[in-house]
Amino acid sequence: MDMDVVIFGGGAAGLWLLDELTRRGTNAVLLEANALGTGQTVAAQGIIHGGLKYTLSGLLTKSATSIREMPAIWRECLDGQREPNLSAVRRRSNECYLWHTDSLSSRLGMLGAQFGLRVAPQSVSVNDRPEILRGCPGTVARLPEQVISTVSLIEVLATRNRERLFKVDPARIEFECGTPGEVMSIRIGDDFTLHPRAVVFTAGAGNSALRRSVELAGEAMQRRPLHMVMLRGERLPMFQGHCVDGAKTRVTITSEIDSSGRTVWQVGGQIAEDGVVWDERMLLTCTRDELRAVLPNIDLSSVEWSTYRVDRAEGIVPGGKRPESVQIRREGNCLTAWPTKLALVPQLAAELCRQLDDAQFKSQISNLKSQIDSVGVPRDWPLPTVALPPWETATRWLTNDDLSAPSQPAALPKAA
Ligand SMILES: Cc1cc2nc3c(=O)[nH]c(=O)nc-3n(C[C@H](O)[C@H](O)[C@H](O)COP(=O)(O)OP(=O)(O)OC[C@H]3O[C@@H](n4cnc5c(N)ncnc54)[C@H](O)[C@@H]3O)c2cc1C
Numbered sequence: 001m002d003m004d005v006v007i008f009g010g011g012a013a014g015l016w017l018l019d020e021l022t023r024r025g026t027n028a029v030l031l032e033a034n035a036l037g038t039g040q041t042v043a044a045q046g047i048i049h050g051g052l053k054y055t056l057s058g059l060l061t062k063s064a065t066s067i068r069e070m071p072a073i074w075r076e077c078l079d080g081q082r083e084p085n086l087s088a089v090r091r092r093s094n095e096c097y098l099w100h101t102d103s104l105s106s107r108l109g110m111l112g113a114q115f116g117l118r119v120a121p122q123s124v125s126v127n128d129r130p131e132i133l134r135g136c137p138g139t140v141a142r143l144p145e146q147v148i149s150t151v152s153l154i155e156v157l158a159t160r161n162r163e164r165l166f167k168v169d170p171a172r173i174e175f176e177c178g179t180p181g182e183v184m185s186i187r188i189g190d191d192f193t194l195h196p197r198a199v200v201f202t203a204g205a206g207n208s209a210l211r212r213s214v215e216l217a218g219e220a221m222q223r224r225p226l227h228m229v230m231l232r233g234e235r236l237p238m239f240q241g242h243c244v245d246g247a248k249t250r251v252t253i254t255s256e257i258d259s260s261g262r263t264v265w266q267v268g269g270q271i272a273e274d275g276v277v278w279d280e281r282m283l284l285t286c287t288r289d290e291l292r293a294v295l296p297n298i299d300l301s302s303v304e305w306s307t308y309r310v311d312r313a314e315g316i317v318p319g320g321k322r323p324e325s326v327q328i329r330r331e332g333n334c335l336t337a338w339p340t341k342l343a344l345v346p347q348l349a350a351e352l353c354r355q356l357d358d359a360q361f362k363s364q365i366s367n368l369k370s371q372i373d374s375v376g377v378p379r380d381w382p383l384p385t386v387a388l389p390p391w392e393t394a395t396r397w398l399t400n401d402d403l404s405a406p407s408q409p410a411a412l413p414k415a416a
Contacts, residue, residue: 003027005356006186006196008210009203010165010384011041012150013339015157017202017349018164019084024353029194030161031168035387037154039204041342042387043228043310045254045266046092046148047240048074049343052121056247066325070343071145077346078146084160090152092256096145097130097241100138101250101294132237135296147240147254150342154386167384170206173213180215181332191381198356201336205313216331221338222320223311227275229267229287230391233303236263243269243294250294251287256389264391267291280307280396284403304397308390314338326351 005021007014010032021028050071051064073082080087098121121141126134133140158165172189186194201210208218238255252269271290275283284305291298315327315338322340326348329336335355339348 001192001194003029003194003196005029005198005200006031006194007200007202009033009201009206010036010154010158011039011202011204012037012153012157012342012345013204013337013348014200014202015154015161016084016345017200017337017352018161019157020349020353021356022161022164023083026356029164029166031166031173031188032384033168033170033203033206035385036158036165037150038387039206040310040312041150041154041204042389043308044150044342045252045268046150046153046342047096047252047254048146048148049341050143050145052098052143052145053242053244053249056244056249062324063322066347067341067343070346073346074146074148074343078148084157086153086156088152088156090149092147092149092238092254093240094144094146095240096143096147097124097133097140097239098143099133099136099140099241099243099294101136101243101245130237130239132239132295132297133241136294143242149256151386151389158384158386162383165383167382170209175214177214177332179332181334183214183333197333199334200352200356201334202338204338205311207313207336207338211334211336214332214334216334216336220316220329220336222314222316224314224320224322225276225309225311226268226272227278227283227307227309228272228390229275229283230264230306230308230394231267231300231303232258232262232264232306232391232397233300234262235299235302236265238263239265251290256391258391266391275307276309281398281403281407283307284398288400288403300400304399305403306391306394306397308394310390314340328352328355330355 004026005028007018007028007030010030014030018028018030048071049067051068054061054064076082077084077086078089121143124140124142129140168188174187175183176185178184183196183199201207203210208221211220212218240254242252243250249269251267251271254266256264258264267287271287288300314323317323326340326344327338328351335352337348337352339345
C-alpha cells in the first residue's frame with residue numbers, strides 16, 4: 001500500500017501533525033504503540049507558555065523568542081477561529097498566577113513588556129488575589145497563559161482523525177531500508193506492508209528505538225527526568241500558578257478535577273527537578289514544606305500525596321541542557337521530531353509540513369487526496385485508546401500521618 005506519510009507516535013506532536021497533513025490533502029496515517037499520549041503529553045501540566053519563565057534571568061533568551069508567538073495561535077485554535085478547531089478541548093484556566101516570595105525586588109510587572117512578550121504579567125492588588133495568595137508578602141501578577149487538559153486535547157485531535165489512527169505492536173513491525181534512514185517499506189506483521197514516501201517519528205522517548213530500527217543513531221535523543229508531586233483533597237482550590245524567586249520557578253502548580261470529583265494538584269518546577277534524586281517520601285516531605293513556605297494560607301490538613309516519575313524526551317543538546325526550541329532531524333526520507341514543549345507543538349507541525357513540502361520530498365510526495373478506505377487499510381484494525389492522566393493511574397497515595405510516621409527500616413535479607 002502506497003502512503004505519503006507514515007507517522008509513528010500519537011502524543012500531541014504526532015496528532016497535531018496528522019491533523020495538519022490531512023487538512024492539506026496528504027495521505028497520512030499515524031501508528032501508535034500504546035495508548036495515545038502515553039509518556040509526556042498526559043503527564044504534562046498543560047500550560048501554554050508564552051516565554052516569561054525564560055526571561056527570569058533578565059535576558060531575552062532564544063527560548064523566549066521562539067515560544068512567544070505560541071499562546072496567540074493556541075488561543076485562536078481553542079476559540080475555534082483557526083484550524084485545528086480545538087474549541088471542544090477542556091480549558092482548566094485562561095490565566096496563571098505568578099508570585100514572588102521575596103518582597104524586596106519585584107520586577108515582575110516590567111519583565112514581559114521589557115522583552116516584547118505577548119503575554120506580559122499584570123499586577124494584582126491584594127483585594128483581587130485568590131484566597132490562597134492572600135498571605136503572600138511579595139508581588140502577585142496575573143499572566144494570560146492558558147492551561148488546558150492535555151487528555152482532552154488528545155481526545156479531540158484523535159476524534160478528528162480517527163480514520164487515520166492505528167494501534168500497532170512494535171514487536172511486529174519490520175522496516176526495510178535502502179540506506180540508513182531511507183525507509184522503503186514498513187511491514188506490519190502478516191497483515192500488510194506500507195510503502196511510505198516519508199516517515200515521521202514523533203514518539204517522544206520512543207524515537208530512540210525507532211531510529212535504531214531504521215539504522216540511524218539512537219543517541220540523537222536526551223532525557224531530562226522529573227519527579228512530579230500530586231496532591232488531592234476536597235478542600236484544595238482550583239489554582240494554576242508559578243512561584244518564582246530570582247531566575248528559578250520554585251513550584252509550578254496546576255489543578256484538575258479527578259474522576260471522583262476531588263481537586264488534584266500537579267506540582268512541578270524546581271522541586272520536581274531536585275526530587276529526581278530523592279525517594280517518594282523525601283520528595284513529599286520537602287514539597288509539603290515548600291508549599292507551606294510559598295503559600296502561607298494553604299490548608300494541607302486533609303490532603304493525600306503521591307508522586308510520579310517521567311522523562312522529558314528531547315533532541316540532544318551539548319551538556320544535556322534544555323533545547324531552546326523544537327528539534328527536527330532529517331535523514332533519508334525520515335524526519336525525527338521532538339517539540340521540546342507542548343506549547344511549541346503548532347510550530348513543530350508547521351516546520352515538519354514545510355520540510356515535507358520542500359523540493360526533495362515534494363518530488364516524492366504524491367498528494368493523492370485519497371481516502372484511507374479507498375487504499376484499503378482494514379477498517380477492523382484496532383483504534384488506540386487515550387492514556388489516563390497520572391492521578392487516575394497512581395495506586396499509592398500517602399496521608400499526612402503516613403508522612404510523619406518514622407520511616408520503616410529496610411527489610412533485612414532473609415538468612416539462607
Ligand atoms: C511532567 C511534565 C510536565 C510538562 N508540562 C508542560 C507544560 O505545562 N507546558 C508545555 O508546553 N510543555 C510541558 N511539558 C513538555 C510536553 O509535555 C512535551 O514536550 C510534549 O508533550 C511531547 O509530546 P510528544 O507528542 O512529542 O511526545 P509524547 O507525549 O511522549 O508522545 C509519544 C507517543 O509516541 C508513542 N510511542 C512510543 N514509542 C512508539 C513506537 N515505537 N511506535 C509508535 N508509537 C510510539 C507513545 O505511546 C506516545 O503516545 C511537560 C513535560 C513533562 C514530562
